Amino acid sequence: MPKRKNLTSVGTRTRRAAASAVPSDVVGLNREISTRYPTLSKRLRQIAEFALKHPNEIAIESIAVIAQHAGVQPSALIRFAKAFGFEGFSDLQRIFQQRLRESRPSYAERIAAMREELHGQRDHGPQAILTRFAEANIAALQHLCEETKAGDLDRAVQILRKAETIHLVAQRRSFPLAAYLYYALSKIGRRAHLIDAIGGMDQEQRQLMDPRDALVAVTYADYTPRVVETVTFAAQRKVPVVGITDQPLSPLTAQCDVVFYVEDAAVHDFRSLGASMCLAQSLVVALGATG
Amino acid sequence: MPKRKNLTSVGTRTRRAAASAVPSDVVGLNREISTRYPTLSKRLRQIAEFALKHPNEIAIESIAVIAQHAGVQPSALIRFAKAFGFEGFSDLQRIFQQRLRESRPSYAERIAAMREELHGQRDHGPQAILTRFAEANIAALQHLCEETKAGDLDRAVQILRKAETIHLVAQRRSFPLAAYLYYALSKIGRRAHLIDAIGGMDQEQRQLMDPRDALVAVTYADYTPRVVETVTFAAQRKVPVVGITDQPLSPLTAQCDVVFYVEDAAVHDFRSLGASMCLAQSLVVALGATG
DNA sequence: AAGCAAGAGGAATTTTTATTCTATTTTGCG
DNA sequence: CGCAAAATAGAATAAAAATTCCTCTTGCTT
Structure with a gap:
């Protein structure tokens, strides 16, 4: 694969790379997706929306499963990745995976940590206030x-x-x-x-x-x-x-x-x-x- | 693979299954790993430690990468998975992936779950609407x-x-x-x-x-x-x-x-x-x- | 309206990955 | 100390997955 892929994809990459660097984290990627959203084709927009909405899915599932969930063809996902300057879909997927690898605590742990923070009462930071308001509203x-x-x-x-x-x-x-x-x-x-x-x-x-x-x-x-x-x-x-x-x-x-x-x-x-x-x-x- | 695998692995599975059910979530799996840790062989202990320490890695990386990181052979990971009653390593991996996927249930999914819950009352009266709004707001x-x-x-x-x-x-x-x-x-x-x-x-x-x-x-x-x-x-x-x-x-x-x-x-x-x-x-x- | 370019779909292909198998080593026990 | 049973490593194999490529469609321009 490497031989052929390089031959065909280099053109695409170069074109993109000239415009702006390939994002290396989810935040940058999301921004890039948002920015370029209006210029994307119909199917690629569909994927953009899905990616922004289900980042976990992108990180974990195989290309076939994601394609089915997003209602597109697997090849469309690869076109999407290449449109953003990646070598293939796997490259893009790595970005999303990185986010998950870094995010340690599970949902339950996080909530627990928040309560911890709140019950200390010592934290008056905006995040604590937001959580408190949210809980009060609930x-x-x-x-x-x-x-x-x-x-x-x-x-x-x-x-x-x-x-x-x-x-x-x-x-x-x-x-x-x-x-x-x-x-x-x-x-x-x-x-x-x-x-x-x-x-x-x-x-x-x-x-x-x-x-x-x-x-x-x-x-x-x-x-x-x-x-x-x-x-x-x-x-x-x-x-x-x-x-x-x-x-x-x-x-x-x-x-x-x-x-x-x-x-x-x-x-x-x-x-x-x-x-x-x-x-x-x-x-x-x-x-x-x-x- | 299916034909042969079944023939060889059924014995193992049955033996384990008799002792206790195969864990279906990370919490249960971690407990099982901790419990059986003392009875495991040297290499499997090594893997057990790694699994408890780097659950995200297990969820995301390929078997080869994990093996290298944990300092074991890929086949050892498969033996590990089978020792805990799974069909193969992929099965075990799915458990870890699930945790990541669920760690941040998307908003849309949560709303869907709530609708499920509220579907007991197909009532469209004001009270039902109020409840629904309140739930959605929460x-x-x-x-x-x-x-x-x-x-x-x-x-x-x-x-x-x-x-x-x-x-x-x-x-x-x-x-x-x-x-x-x-x-x-x-x-x-x-x-x-x-x-x-x-x-x-x-x-x-x-x-x-x-x-x-x-x-x-x-x-x-x-x-x-x-x-x-x-x-x-x-x-x-x-x-x-x-x-x-x-x-x-x-x-x-x-x-x-x-x-x-x-x-x-x-x-x-x-x-x-x-x-x-x-x-x-x-x-x-x-x-x-x-x- | 016709032709053209860009986009999309899907089968075919290649690569990667998981799993199995067997030769070899280690461990436990008499 | 030696033998048997279990465990391990690593090559071999089978499965799955990603990617490519060709065809068909769609939308746009002249």
């Missing part, structure tokens, strides 16, 4: 599932389904939720109206609410007055209100037709929006699926 | 923790710490993230500027960026042009950029000083923002804690 999501009653969800969806326009109000920390709801509701074809108080015009924006509409209001301690006022205004006008807040003593409790209590994750006094987002999204998708 | 958060590199987080925090003003850009689905960052950064006392494109004035808003500042940009497929343009503009002006996007093929990859790849949870084509939010929040808190 707990919050589980809590959300357990606490949220199916009946409340059904009623909320029903209110939203009947609404001609869905008005949205949330301020400060919760504002991202209203923004997300606005986007998502519009995407499923519902008329949404974001009371964003832009230019201080929330009083005017409120006026657009009609009993045939609905309002979704989100507010957490310490209950932005503007939002509470909007809810009160809606309730007086007989506009159905779906509330999302943090606890039963919230001023929303009394005035809403349906209220959800969400305990979002908190670290260092910073409350997350993960669980709230999850609830909001579920409402929209449920609405989209049924109505 | 998986996304786990994935986030695993894939995010400490170095990237450190560098991102450093960039933000040095910045006089932190500019924020995100549109459409990602906009809630920018809104959240604006709130959170302001709360920890950092000067933040939200490029919200209000009144179509994003071109003017961009002009405020200075090399002493920093830009945080968020965009997911299909990569809102306005956001990408803003990033390009910032890169040209030498403004440090921290990017949050969904995959290496994103147009952000090339132009950012640090990029995070977040695979948010998705159900019914609706992508969540839970993982992205978690990352954003972690960055802010890390920034608040250190700088």
Whole structure:
């Protein structure tokens, strides 16, 4: 093989090598793949995607197995490797293998190490903070599932389904939720109206609410007055209100037709929006699926 | 090979199988190796030590390379494998490979596994949707923790710490993230500027960026042009950029000083923002804690 | 629309790799 | 100390895998 291979492949290699060096680690290779992705042919793109998504598979399996999994011919994989300046697929594969050889700890060991790190509490590095937030969010999501009653969800969806326009109000920390709801509701074809108080015009924006509409209001301690006022205004006008807040003593409790209590994750006094987002999204998708 | 191998190896296998089952994972295999170590012959002990010490090598390399590294003959490795009840060395190798493949289960596979789990309830009601979203979000958060590199987080925090003003850009689905960052950064006392494109004035808003500042940009497929343009503009002006996007093929990859790849949870084509939010929040808190 | 170049598929070929076999050495035991 | 049984090394062989090469397709240009 060496004799013939050299004869045929040298041309290809040289052409590539002139453009840039052959990557020698996965990071560099991934960058190279990403960069050149737009210039690749259809089949090679398919392989590029697969490689970025399943690096382990590339490292471990044989060319035939990878080809089958990626839905391409074995020869296509070799063309791919050569396109990136390698002698053959095996050369490219070595790059991926190297990554695995270096990555010692197994998944379980890694998680254990993370907890170790966290329980020391001494580490305040970004990675530790991220892990902590993630864990807190996971707990919050589980809590959300357990606490949220199916009946409340059904009623909320029903209110939203009947609404001609869905008005949205949330301020400060919760504002991202209203923004997300606005986007998502519009995407499923519902008329949404974001009371964003832009230019201080929330009083005017409120006026657009009609009993045939609905309002979704989100507010957490310490209950932005503007939002509470909007809810009160809606309730007086007989506009159905779906509330999302943090606890039963919230001023929303009394005035809403349906209220959800969400305990979002908190670290260092910073409350997350993960669980709230999850609830909001579920409402929209449920609405989209049924109505 | 099959004909002869069966004839000769069956005896060996049977003998072993009677004592205990052939291990099917690395943990079990390691235990078995440790247990039987004292009863092994000299050369097989040598291999046992090597296997316990370099599992990755066993998984990846060819029999010849391993033999050389361990200082034994290739055939000794095969005898070793057979001594533990395997058909040949390749069988044993598969066990070690499995560990590497599973060490980082890909995000997609995990989601698939969850769907399996949830398929008990073919319910499409809001409650089922909520559960599904929550599960998907949990998986996304786990994935986030695993894939995010400490170095990237450190560098991102450093960039933000040095910045006089932190500019924020995100549109459409990602906009809630920018809104959240604006709130959170302001709360920890950092000067933040939200490029919200209000009144179509994003071109003017961009002009405020200075090399002493920093830009945080968020965009997911299909990569809102306005956001990408803003990033390009910032890169040209030498403004440090921290990017949050969904995959290496994103147009952000090339132009950012640090990029995070977040695979948010998705159900019914609706992508969540839970993982992205978690990352954003972690960055802010890390920034608040250190700088 | 026709011809051409680049790309893709798949069988054929070569190389690499795993496994077996046998001659030789080592080890344990009487 | 010598004999038998087990273990080992290394060449020989068989299997599997990677790679090449030729044909057919696709997309693009003139």
